[in-house]
Amino acid sequence: MMKENKELMAEARASLSGNWGLAVGTFLVYIIIVGSIQLIPTIGDVLFLFIAGPMSVGISMFSLSLSRGENARLEQIFEGFRNYGTVLGAYLLMVVFIILWALLLIIPGIIAAIAYSQTFYILAEDDTIGSMDALRKSKEMMNGYKWKYFCLGLRFIGWVLVCVLTLGIGVLWLSPYIQVSYAKFYEDLKTNQAVSES
Numbered sequence: 479m480m481k482e483n484k485e486l487m488a489e490a491r492a493s494l495s496g497n498w499g500l501a502v503g504t505f506l507v508y509i510i511i512v513g514s515i516q517l518i519p520t521i522g523d524v525l526f527l528f529i530a531g532p533m534s535v536g537i538s539m540f541s542l543s544l545s546r547g548e549n550a551r552l553e554q555i556f557e558g559f560r561n562y563g564t565v566l567g568a569y570l571l572m573v574v575f576i577i578l579w580a581l582l583l584i585i586p587g588i589i590a591a592i593a594y595s596q597t598f599y600i601l602a603e604d605d606t607i608g609s610m611d612a613l614r615k616s617k618e619m620m621n622g623y624k625w626k627y628f629c630l631g632l633r634f635i636g637w638v639l640v641c642v643l644t645l646g647i648g649v650l651w652l653s654p655y656i657q658v659s660y661a662k663f664y665e666d667l668k669t670n671q672a673v674s675e676s
Contacts, residue, residue, distance in 0.1 A: 480623070480670050483630045483663075490659040493544050501544060501654035504552045508537055509653070531569025531598075532558030537657060538598040544654070545661035558601070565601055567609035572597060575613070592624045593617045599664040619667055630663060 481489075494501055512533055516522050535558030543550035558565050572594045580587025596616035600607060607615070620627065634656055641648035 480626065481666050483626065483633055486630065486662040486666060487633065487655075487659050489662050490545070490655060493547060493658055493662075494654060497544055497550065498651070498654075500550060500552070501658075502650045504540055504550075504555060505537075505653045505657075506650055507552060508533065508555050509649075527570070527573075528566065531565045532556075532562060534558065534569070534598045535561075535565050535601045538602040538661070541654070541657040541661040542599065542602060542664070544658050545665060558598075561601070561605045564605075564607070564609050564612075568597055568601060568612050571609055571613055588628075589624060592627050593620050595627060595660075596620060596664055596667065599661065619671055623667060627663065630659065634659075 512526070512530070515525050515529060518525060533555060536555035539557050540550055540554040543554060575594065576587055576590045579590035594613055594616050596619050597612050600612045600615050634652070637648075637652050637655070641652050
């Protein structure tokens with residue numbers, strides 16, 4: 479049995495306790511890099527396609543380290559570039575698949591995005607796995623847990639509204655809270671899957 483979402487969120491807060499400064503600073507750097515590239519006229523969107531995957535794997539590595547109480551470091555957000563070809567391939571395939579499903583209707587696109595939501599964590603942990611295998615593994619892991627993942631996201635809506643009231647400054651604290659909560663979800667999902675297979 480998987481843990482309740484509120485328990486995963488409580489564990490995320492515990493993991494962030496004493497690490498908020500590092501988490502906020504790291505996410506600030508991440509947001510500045512990704513945001514700055516998107517602001518470049520004309521080629522910004524194209525450049526974003528080439529860095530979004532590796533940066534997402536990097537922030538997943540950082541979030542997993544915080545989640546596990548390991549030595550999280552700002553430099554981890556760049557470690558997705560070490561396995562650049564595989565990570566880029568996985569990201570581009572994910573984008574294509576989600577767009578194709580979304581062409582049918584919005585809801586199938588959302589379901590596809592949730593099905594592939596564990597891909598970056600999988601790539602963060604295993605640099606030997608191929609792009610398509612990482613997507614396939616995420617899809618298999620999320621079988622039966624898409625609604626739970628969706629509900630976890632819904633639990634942050636109130637916090638998002640609070641961030642609006644802070645003129646967006648609160649995002650610097652909310653982003654690591656969300657990401658470490660999702661890292662906890664991944665860890666719990668992986669553990670649950672291992673128990674089911676044993």
